């Protein structure tokens with residue numbers, strides 16, 4: 001496998017298109033990432049443009065995992081939270097292209113998101129993942145603690161309700 005490069009995504013047209021294509025493919029494959037199938041390219045592109053523009057404003061970090069120059073995976077570190085939660089960040093929109101799953105791409109993205117959160121002084125990460133077809137095993141492998149479950153939380157992309165599992169992880173503050 002070529003070297004995996006993890007880097008932050010800027011709102012360039014090429015990266016917006018690549019991210020939108022990954023999102024459409026993930027939703028079509030049943031991934032619970034807030035959208036219903038079929039997700040139009042236009043809607044996905046609009047969402048990804050807004051997400052990368054928010055990243056450019058420093059409200060979030062959108063990471064991309066590249067194999068050669070191909071976007072194989074992504075994760076978002078949401079930083080813009082209410083002013084009484086400056087120590088917290090959220091993990092969202094974790095996706096690996098189906099053909100590249102099981103090779104440690106999501107793990108590499110998660111490690112880098114944790115490193116960047118720590119660098120920014122965040123000491124608590126929070127996320128939720130669907131019970132049906134979500135990624136609970138991935139997060140538990142990385143030390144996230146299950147806080148609970150909410151039944152019937154969201155529709156799956158092809159329809160039918162699924163519950164969600166809530167997770168948190170405490171991060172060590174950076175060494176002084």
Ligand SMILES: CC(C)(COP(=O)(O)OP(=O)(O)OC[C@H]1O[C@@H](n2cnc3c(N)ncnc32)[C@H](O)[C@@H]1OP(=O)(O)O)[C@@H](O)C(=O)NCCC(=O)NCCS
Pocket residue numbers: 026030031032033073093094095096097100101102103104105106107108128129130133134135136137138139141
């Ligand atoms: C979840 C997802 C991002 C994992 O991507 P990936 O690149 O294949 O993950 P990795 O190869 O880094 O997996 C790391 C470990 O987590 C485990 N893991 C990954 N996905 C898992 C899942 N859905 N359930 C249970 N364990 C999982 C793997 O078995 C692996 O363990 P190992 O190191 O012992 O082999 C990918 O399956 C995906 O895009 N799913 C659809 C979108 C989605 O549901 N995202 C989660 C939203 S919260």
